[in-house]
Structure formats: structure tokens, C-alpha cells
Amino acid sequence: MREVPGRRVQANGRYVYVEESGQGQDRVVFEAGGGCGRTCWDPVLSPLADQARLVAYDRAGRALSGRTTQQLSIDDMAADLIAMTKAVVPGEFVLVAHSMGGLVARRAAERLGSRLRGLLLVDALPETSPVYDTWDQTTKKIDNMLAVTQTLSRFPPLARLFSGNVRRLFSADTYQTMLAEDFTPAGISQTRQEIQAVAAAIPQFRAQPPQLPKCPTIVLSAARAAKGREHQNAAIREHQRRYAENLPDGRYEDVASGHFIQAEQPNLVADRIRRLLSRNS
Template sequence: MRQASGRAVRVNGRTVHVEETGSGADRVVFEAGGGMGRTCWDPVLPWLTDRAGLVAYDRAGFGRSGRTATQLSIEDLAADLVALVEAVVPDRFVLVAHSMGGLVARRAAEGLGRRMQGLLLLDPAAEGAPVYDTFDRTAAKVDRSLAVTQALFRSRRLARLASGNIRRLFPADTYEAMLAEDFVPSGTAQTRKEIKAVAAAIPVFRADPPAPPACRTILLSASRPQPGRARHHADLAAHQRRWAESLPDGRFETVDSGHFIMAEQPEIVADRVEHLLAHTGRAGAGSA
């Protein structure tokens, strides 16, 4: 998988690194969660390579993408996603997003319109959950911790030790790419920026939520909480369910997994993408 080659694409004055694999008339675009890039989708892609063209990318500032000097907002990242789709996706597509990427995807959906024929969200941030009531303070604490991590990541040995939880979840070649591209000081600096972007976005999303996606939407919620986070996890899942079931064509599912569903349950993720692609095909045929 890590033999995939990519290309640089200009979006809104920034450069993002894009890898396009798979084959087929349909397209699937992948939006990673905070602190991660295109490589986090490696476990899922082999299940779909014969079904559709697959587009995975690093957001500006991450991985092989160009570095950013300014603080980007969730709106900026959503605008980059829209520009990327316009640049590399010729027709309809399904969008898959994880965690913080769910905020980006929901905001981008407003600009993508009916070209986005399906949306799959993996354990996405749900701004209405009580855990986000004090997220500004949480973000400040996380930033202080990441400042230490950023310094530690100057050492490959310490970076490997600090990212052991990721090493256990992903294939060895994927993890090595992450270690070289993401778990480095510049990658941690960008993660800190994205956490600040989420903290700024929460009150905005609460006051003025993005319009509901105009397509079939599936939300997969992780069933296994982090240690000591059971109550927060239950509240988050309840808000994820409430949001998904409020949609005209939304579906909520609980998956036997931790937060990184694409690594722990790639077959399920691929199956739901297949479902959305099949629905897209029927919708396209019906409207022809």
C-alpha cells in the first residue's frame, strides 16, 4: 500500500498531497481525523480497490503536503476539501470522514451540494455533547501536553515509544510512514493548530450548525471507550445517534471498536462504503 504514488494539488493557495488508487467510475474521498493524514486509510483501501477510484490526501500542514504558516479554521479546511474534490473528482462521489474530519466534512457538504452522493462518518465529533461544553479548556491542556510531545518527537526512538498505541493498530509499513511524516515536530505543531481550530469551531457549530447533508448518511459509533471515559463516551454516542437519526436519510450504527474504526474494523467501513456506492448508482440510474 505504501508504494502508492501521489501528486501535489493546489487548493486555495495551499498545496495538498493526494494519492489516487483503485479503479471504477465511482469515487470515494477520505478525510482523516485530527493529527492524521492519508495513511490512516490504508487498512480500508484494499477492500475497495476494485470497486471505485479512491482519493486519500494529507490536509495542508500534514504528511507530504505543504506547510502552513497561519492558523487554519475548520471552515478553511472544509474549503480545501471542496477545492480538492473540484480538482480531482470528475463526477459523483462518496465522502468518508473520521473524528474531527466529520466537522470538516459536514461544513464542506454545504459547498459540495448534490455531487456528494453519500457520507460515511466514523466516530465523528458531535459538538452538542456535554464533553464539548468546556472544550476550550480541554484544548488548552492538550496543547500543553503536545508541546512536550513536539519536543520529544525530535528523537525517532522517543517518537516510536510515544506512538505505541498507533503502532499496535496499523500495518507496519503504514506505521513507518506515519512515524516519518506525522509523528515529527512539524506534524505535532499542525495537530496543535487543528485542536485550536476545533475549539474555535464548537461554539460556531452550536450557534449555526451546518445544513444537513443532502445525501444518504451513515454514522458508525465506536463502542469501546477509552479508560476512564465511559460516561463521556456514552454522552457522545447519544448525541451522535440523535444527529444521525434527525437526518432525512440518516442511519446510526454501533461498531465493536475503539476510536480508530478504520484500523480495527476496515471490513465494516468498506462494506458501508459499498452500500453508499450502490445507493449512489441506483440514484444516478433513476435520475438519468
């Protein structure tokens, strides 16, 4: 498995596990999507290693951060992200967020103010998307499926079967770490909690959306839909485009990729991070 030095950092009475790599004066912080930890950013770190100091972490309750005794909300996760950056990242930084992490990042952006140098949203779903209209029902179905997966993941061959889509996207050492940390009963239990957090957050985001980030923002949208989900994907992309167009300084971009853009197009993601870093250099 991968071996990268890291440390636990206190955040609001909880702990998050942080890995720092790369070198340079610039700083980049990565927020993972639901069901994922710091390892999902591995493909992007190498192309940026000689250009910036890179910070990837596990949210409280996930992977090496250790278990939590409470159900964390999206607001809790955003508060932890802010606390972690205060402890680890001096000055300004670019924030990169994937999928569910986009909700966390946008909520955190309200309080980060001038420290936020740029924001890169990697196939993050805006709360306006019609996909969320029936999200309560979707959450129940996903949770039922994950409950079964959680039990069966005690058996390594079945855990590898359930995670086959991830195995094809990441390097062998990264995948082995994911298998040991995320595709376990504890990891899947945390994923279930994160899905519940999203379900609770959507009505709040719709009633009172987070303030629009004032920093330069790039929205990457996965253009390749899963089979049978072409119509849904088109709707998601349209709402991602609308969100980007409403930003004070936003840009929307279609990417020839599935949902894990950072794994399928790591050099593109790294290039967009460089663009955000160069905007205020």
C-alpha cells in the same frame, strides 16, 4: 515505508498532497481525523481497490502537503477539500470522514450539493456533545502535553513510544510512514493547530450548525470506550445517535471498536461505503 504514487494539488493558494488508487467508475474521498493524514485510511483502501477510484489526501500543512504560514480554520479546511475534489474527482462521490474530519466534511457538504452521493461519518463527534462544554480547558491541557511531545519527538525512540497506540493498529509500513510524517516536531505542531481550529469552530457550529446533509448518511459510533471513559463514551454515542436520527436520510450504528474504526474494522467500513455507493447506482 509504503510507496504510493501521489501528487500535490493546488487548493485556495495552498497545496494538498493527494494519492489516488483503486479502479472503477465510482469515486470515494477520504477526510482524516485530527493529527492524521492520508495514511490512516490504508486499511480500508485494499478491500475497495477493485470497486472504486479512491482519493486520500493530506490537509494543507500536514505530512507531504508541506507547511502553511497561517492558522487554518475548519472552514478553510472544508474549502480546501472542495477545491481538491473539483480538481481531482469528476462528478459525484461518497465522502468518508473520521473524527475531527467530520466537522470538515459536514461544512463542505453544504457546498458540495448534488456532487455528494453519500456521507460516512466514522466516530465523528457532533458539536452538541457535552464533551465540548469544557473544550477550551481540554484544549489547553492537550496543547501543553503536545508541546512537550513536540520537543521530545526529535528523538526517534521517544516518537515510537508516544505513538505506541497507533503502532498496534496499523501495518508496519503504514506505521513507519506515520512515524516519519505525523509523529515529528512539524507533524505535532500541525496537530496542535488543528486542535485550536476545532476549539474555535465549536462555538460557531453550536450557534449556527451546518446544514444537514441531504444525501444518504451513515454514522458509525465506537462502542468500546477507553478505560475510565465509559460515561463520556456513552454521552458521545447518544449525541451521535441523535444527530443521525435528525438527518433526512440517516442511519446510526454501534461498532465493536475503539476510536480508529477504520483500522480495527476495515471490512465493516468498506462495506458501509459500498452500501452508500449502491444507493444511487
